[in-house]
Amino acid sequence: MPTGHRQDWPLESVGQGVHPAPRAAALCWTLEGLYLQLLTILAMPHYEGTIWRPPSEARSLILQATVGCSHNACIFCVSYRDREFRVRGAEGIASDLRSLDGRLLARVRRVFLADGNALAMSTTEMEECLDVLREHLPSLERVGVYAYAKDLRDKTVGGLRRLRGRGLGIVYLGLETGDEDLLRWCRKGVTVRETIEACKKIRQAGIPLSLTIILGLGGRERSRAHATATARALNEIDPEYVGALTLMTPPGVPIYDMVRDGRFRAMGPLEVLGELRTLVEGLDLTDCTFRTNHASNYLPLGGTLGRDKSLLLDAIDRVLMTGDTTMLRPEGLRGL
Ligand code: SF4
Numbered sequence: 001m002p003t004g005h006r007q008d009w010p011l012e013s014v015g016q017g018v019h020p021a022p023r024a025a026a027l028c029w030t031l032e033g034l035y036l037q038l039l040t041i042l043a044m045p046h047y048e049g050t051i052w053r054p055p056s057e058a059r060s061l062i063l064q065a066t067v068g069c070s071h072n073a074c075i076f077c078v079s080y081r082d083r084e085f086r087v088r089g090a091e092g093i094a095s096d097l098r099s100l101d102g103r104l105l106a107r108v109r110r111v112f113l114a115d116g117n118a119l120a121m122s123t124t125e126m127e128e129c130l131d132v133l134r135e136h137l138p139s140l141e142r143v144g145v146y147a148y149a150k151d152l153r154d155k156t157v158g159g160l161r162r163l164r165g166r167g168l169g170i171v172y173l174g175l176e177t178g179d180e181d182l183l184r185w186c187r188k189g190v191t192v193r194e195t196i197e198a199c200k201k202i203r204q205a206g207i208p209l210s211l212t213i214i215l216g217l218g219g220r221e222r223s224r225a226h227a228t229a230t231a232r233a234l235n236e237i238d239p240e241y242v243g244a245l246t247l248m249t250p251p252g253v254p255i256y257d258m259v260r261d262g263r264f265r266a267m268g269p270l271e272v273l274g275e276l277r278t279l280v281e282g283l284d285l286t287d288c289t290f291r292t293n294h295a296s297n298y299l300p301l302g303g304t305l306g307r308d309k310s311l312l313l314d315a316i317d318r319v320l321m322t323g324d325t326t327m328l329r330p331e332g333l334r335g336l
Helices: 022-028 031-042 089-098 123-136 157-165 180-185 192-204 223-237 254-260 269-282 309-322
Strands: 061-064 110-114 142-147 168-176 209-215 241-246 288-291 302-305
Touching (some): 061 089, 089 123, 123 157, 157 168, 157 192, 168 192, 180 192, 180 223, 192 209, 192 223, 209 269, 269 309, 302 309
Parallel strands (some): 110 142, 142 168, 209 241, 241 288
Antiparallel strands (some): 288 302
């Protein structure tokens, strides 16, 4: 799910971007950085609507292989409500690449294929896209995509291995919760079991997998069930990366109406932190980079699980035991 970052600056792939990371801002004020930024401004790829990307793709060249999300119905997401899903495919991204300056293309090491679930393309369409990227980008090291669990239904492990061989280097997928009832309630359109099986295919193909889960999604009533079931699902998948986000309910998101009408009671910062603690406590992962550094979270944390579990729990407990919310990101500074 693209509960990622809004990408205002389309090309940070050369490590010289000005948005959003402050350290990138520092880097950009080199002569080379200014030069590359100029090239970027002069020849932006064609984008339809707001572009969303995972935080870790801040320096990637972003190309819309697809537009929108093929599901587009989750009650916590409005990222692509303004556009119909369609495939632009190899032809679309080839035309974008032709519009960019060759000096810039020569330096691109990472590409993120937008929008909400580029893996909705067939394996053949994805192969064609990856071939086009390799043809135009001599320094390409990794291609990333968002995926929706249904995208994997008709894909085989063998087909995914071929995509990996052509450069598909990471798949970002929204698990959101391991609680079947909660996932149905938020209209995800897939079951937890389907999602787990989809993730296993990606893992079997040797493609690194990054999952997102949403803290606070079940509200107060389902908090414990959400945390424990999500930990169980994550343990079964055992992904390389997990990113926790915290539910946001701004106007325009369907869940906003439920909060306004009193049908959903959103959780406070300390309650969300308690939920995070239950989740982390229940995790038994082999070698997973776990982060809560997304802008929607109250307490940014990061570590490797299992190694750092007690460190993460200690950091959460320091806040929970004192109840000191000044240690948390203020509500007004949370954002996507
Ligand atoms: S699958 Fe759901 S969360 Fe992901 S982009 Fe589509 S509507 Fe948004």
